Every structure is written in C-alpha cells, then in structure tokens.
Amino acid sequence: MTRAKDPVLILIFRGTHQVLSAEKRLKGGGVPMRLIPVPRHLSSDCGLAIRVPLDQRDRARDILSRARLLPVSAHLPREGGEYDPVVL
Amino acid sequence: MAKAVAGAILRAGNPGRSGHALSIRSARDLFVARERLAELFGCADSSRFVFSENATVALNQAIKGVLRPGDHVVTTSVEHNSVMRPLRRMEEAGVRVTVVPAREDGVTEARDVIAAFRKATRLVVMVHASNVSGALQPVDAVVAAAHRRGILTLVDAAQTAGSVPIDLSSLPVDLLAASGHKGLLGPQGTGFLFVREGVPIVPLIEGGTGSRSESDRQPEFFPDALESGTPNSVGVAGLAVSLAWILRKGVGTIRRGEVALVDLLLHGLSRISGVTVYGPADPLLRGSAVSFRVEGMDPAEVGARLEKRSGVLVRAGLHCSPNGHRALGTFPAGTVRVSPGPFTMRAEIATFLSSLRKIRGPSA
Numbered sequence: 001m002t003r004a005k006d007p008v009l010i011l012i013f014r015g016t017h018q019v020l021s022a023e024k025r026l027k028g029g030g031v032p033m034r035l036i037p038v039p040r041h042l043s044s045d046c047g048l049a050i051r052v053p054l055d056q057r058d059r060a061r062d063i064l065s066r067a068r069l070l071p072v073s074a075h076l077p078r079e080g081g082e083y084d085p086v087v088l
Numbered sequence: 089m090a091k092a093v094a095g096a097i098l099r100a101g102n103p104g105r106s107g108h109a110l111s112i113r114s115a116r117d118l119f120v121a122r123e124r125l126a127e128l129f130g131c132a133d134s135s136r137f138v139f140s141e142n143a144t145v146a147l148n149q150a151i152k153g154v155l156r157p158g159d160h161v162v163t164t165s166v167e168h169n170s171v172m173r174p175l176r177r178m179e180e181a182g183v184r185v186t187v188v189p190a191r192e193d194g195v196t197e198a199r200d201v202i203a204a205f206r207k208a209t210r211l212v213v214m215v216h217a218s219n220v221s222g223a224l225q226p227v228d229a230v231v232a233a234a235h236r237r238g239i240l241t242l243v244d245a246a247q248t249a250g251s252v253p254i255d256l257s258s259l260p261v262d263l264l265a266a267s268g269h270k271g272l273l274g275p276q277g278t279g280f281l282f283v284r285e286g287v288p289i290v291p292l293i294e295g296g297t298g299s300r301s302e303s304d305r306q307p308e309f310f311p312d313a314l315e316s317g318t319p320n321s322v323g324v325a326g327l328a329v330s331l332a333w334i335l336r337k338g339v340g341t342i343r344r345g346e347v348a349l350v351d352l353l354l355h356g357l358s359r360i361s362g363v364t365v366y367g368p369a370d371p372l373l374r375g376s377a378v379s380f381r382v383e384g385m386d387p388a389e390v391g392a393r394l395e396k397r398s399g400v401l402v403r404a405g406l407h408c409s410p411n412g413h414r415a416l417g418t419f420p421a422g423t424v425r426v427s428p429g430p431f432t433m434r435a436e437i438a439t440f441l442s443s444l445r446k447i448r449g450p451s452a
Contacts, residue, residue: 043301048107
C-alpha cells in the first residue's frame with residue numbers, strides 16, 4: 001500500500017455500488033488501492049471514494065474504462081487539504 | 089444463512105451512508121449478494137438488480153413504474169394477486185388490461201398471449217410457474233415475440249428463481265421479479281427486481297440513497313434509482329450466503345432433484361383414491377408446487393390433519409391467486425399445496441403420502 005507521502009489520486013464515483021464494483025475490478029487487475037471516506041471538500045455525499053497511487057493512473061483508467069466504471073471525477077490532493085480536479 | 093443474518097444484525101451499519109467500517113461491511117453484503125444474483129441469472133452488470141422487501145414490492149415497482157394511462161397490458165389468468173392487484177389499480181388509472189385464459193391444466197398457450205398483443209400494448213406480465221398448479225408458462229416464446237414487437241416483458245419468477253434455470257443473457261426479458269425466501273433460500277424480507285439497461289422505469293419510492301446528496305432529485309443510475317431508504321442489509325447478508333450455496337450446487341442440479349421429488353409426489357398422489365391433482369402430469373412441465381384436493385374434505389381440514397398426524401406443513405386455500413384457482417376450477421375452496429425443495433428427502437415424501445392415506449375419512 002502507498003505511504004502517506006506518495007502522490008495519490010482520489011476517485012469519486014456515482015454511488016456505493018459503483019465504488020465497490022471499481023474496487024473489485026482494480027483489485028482483480030492488481031492495482032493497489034484503498035477505500036476511503038469521501039473527503040468533504042470533494043462531495044456532499046456520505047459514502048466512499050477510492051485512493052490509488054498516482055503512478056497507477058493509466059492502469060486504473062484502462063481497467064475502469066473497460067468495465068464502464070469510470071469515476072465521475074478524479075482529484076490530486078494538494079498541501080493544506082485542497083484538491084485539484086484532474087482527468088483520470 | 090441464519091448465522092450470516094445473526095452476524096449481520098450485530099454489526100449492521102447503514103450501507104452507503106458513511107465511510108466507517110460497519111457501513112462498509114453492510115455495503116459489501118449488498119454488493120456481494122448483487123454480484124451473486126448477476127452470476128446466477130447470467131447478467132454482466134449486477135447494478136441492474138434492485139433489492140426489495142419481497143417479490144410483491146418488486147412487481148409493484150415494475151408494473152407501476154412502467155405503465156401509463158392509455159397503455160395496454162397483457163397478462164394471464166394464472167397470475168398471483170401481487171400482479172393482478174397492481175394491474176387492477178392501474179386499470180382504474182386508465183390502463184387497459186387483457187387477461188388471457190389458461191388451459192384446464194393451468195398452462196397458458198403462448199399463441200393466445202401473443203394474439204392479444206395490440207398496437208398500444210406496452211407490457212406483458214407473466215408468471216414463470218403458477219404458484220397454484222405449478223404449471224410452467226411459455227415464457228421463452230412470449231418474451232421472444234414481445235421483444236420482436238418492442239413490447240416490454242415482466243416475468244414473475246417468485247416460484248422458479250433458484251429452482252429452475254433462468255439465463256438473462258439468452259432470455260431478453262426486460263424485468264424479472266422474485267422473492268428471496270423461496271427458491272433462493274434466503275430470509276423473509278428479501279427480494280429483487282432486475283431491470284434491463286435502457287428500460288424506462290419511474291421509481292415507486294424516492295428518498296435518501298447516500299449518493300448525490302447535494303441534489304433533491306432522485307438519482308437516475310442503478311441501483312440507487314430504485315433503492316431509497318435504509319435497505320435490509322441484514323436479510324441480504326443471509327441471502328448472499330444462500331446464493332453462494334445455490335451457485336456451488338448449481339440450479340440445474342437443484343432442478344433435477346426437485347423434478348425427481350415432484351415425480352415421486354405425483355405418482356404417489358395418483359395412487360390414493362379420492363385425490364385429484366392439478367397441473368401438468370409431466371414433472372418437467374412444472375415447478376415444484378403440487379396442488380391437490382381430497383374428495384369430500386375441505387383443504388383446510390386436510391392441512392390441519394396432516395400437521396396433527398405427522399407434522400407435515402402445507403398451504404391450503406386460495407394461495408393469494410383467485411384467478412389461478414378459477415382457471416383450475418378449484419375456486420373458492422382452493423387446494424392443498426405441497427412444495428418440495430432442495431433439502432426435502434424422499435423419506436419425507438413417503439411420510440407425507442402415508443399420512444395422507446391415513447387421514448382420509450371422517451374417523452381419522
């Protein structure tokens with residue numbers, strides 16, 4: 001799993017089912033990932049998001065794209081708790 | 089299954105509402121059960137399976153979510169009240185309903201159903217196997233014909249899900265409803281509705297889904313579109329375990345076992361004088377429900393005597409399907425119904441038949 005300082009990407013999905021589907025497929029594809037509570041800065045939802053190492057971005061996109069499970073948004077954490085929206 | 093329910097109730101978090109461990113575990117219970125339903129029914133996308141309290145709620149959601157005033161719907165004379173009552177309600181709202189009569193053995197002819205299609209026909213609703221006669225209905229032929237005409241199809245699989253193979257990758261049915269507590273061997277309070285992608289359906293119930301919380305509009309993606317409010321994740325945790333058992337065993341194997349038991353039942357019942365059995369004589373043409381009457385005895389009395397003598401529990405009466413009984417000519421007294429399942433032993437069938445022989449007559 002990633003260390004705290006490793007650059008990561010936060011993936012936000014439409015709903016809990018989509019998060020858990022994405023988790024299953026990413027794990028099946030060997031992408032290290034972690035389920036995290038959705039950061040409040042990113043969504044008013046009270047559910048889950050997925051954190052993947054930034055260097056897994058391409059693999060994650062390929063797997064999720066094939067499964068028609070692309071996230072609704074992806075974000076890079078910045079210093080100070082802010083997030084930059086990015087394209088997965 | 090019971091252990092899974094007990095375990096789940098001790099750690100029940102509200103799925104999809106939080107990021108804490110208990111909420112995630114409950115969400116996983118729902119997810120795992122959904123994935124297993126998708127595997128069992130041959131569907132690649134498990135999000136199309138929406139959990140409900142039972143088949144009745146699923147059928148109400150399908151019927152009231154699809155039909156609009158001016159639409160025409162075709163159904164059969166052997167439907168359960170969980171189909172007929174919502175259809176009659178929709179009739180009051182301007183939907184036209186055609187009920188196609190079944191034959192005396194409880195089977196509806198596919199050609200009769202197809203002949204009832206009109207330009208305005210929006211939906212065909214059909215039970216897969218009658219809960220009264222056990223008769224399997226010609227679902228494949230009707231669904232194929234309706235699909236070619238662009239008519240939506242809803243199959244009530246309450247009597248067959250988990251007992252008779254259903255493959256959504258080859259059967260182009262649009263909506264499929266079932267309860268979790270019958271052939272799927274789950275706890276009461278579980279059921280599901282499958283909605284094929286692209287089928288327009290309006291939610292019966294709107295509310296909190298844990299998703300899109302910034303909006304006061306119902307989300308349109310599945311399963312959230314049709315799953316509002318706290319779900320029965322405790323019951324579904326049990327259903328997930330039952331589904332795993334069914335997947336290991338195989339529905340084909342379960343079906344072969346039940347056909348053999350129904351065959352045994354039909355043969356045994358045919359040798360008891362004064363007993364009339366309803367539905368097709370061939371066990372391959374029926375689900376596992378077997379309905380019968382004993383000459384000169386009220387079905388309720390037969391049920392009570394069977395329980396008293398041998399602890400055999402049966403359902404007697406109209407089985408929430410007055411039309412099904414009218415089709416068989418057994419309205420209003422109804423019938424006695426026995427339904428072997430995957431855990432029924434041949435010796436239990438023998439006990440039942442022996443008890444039935446003994447309880448005949450007023451002196452029993």
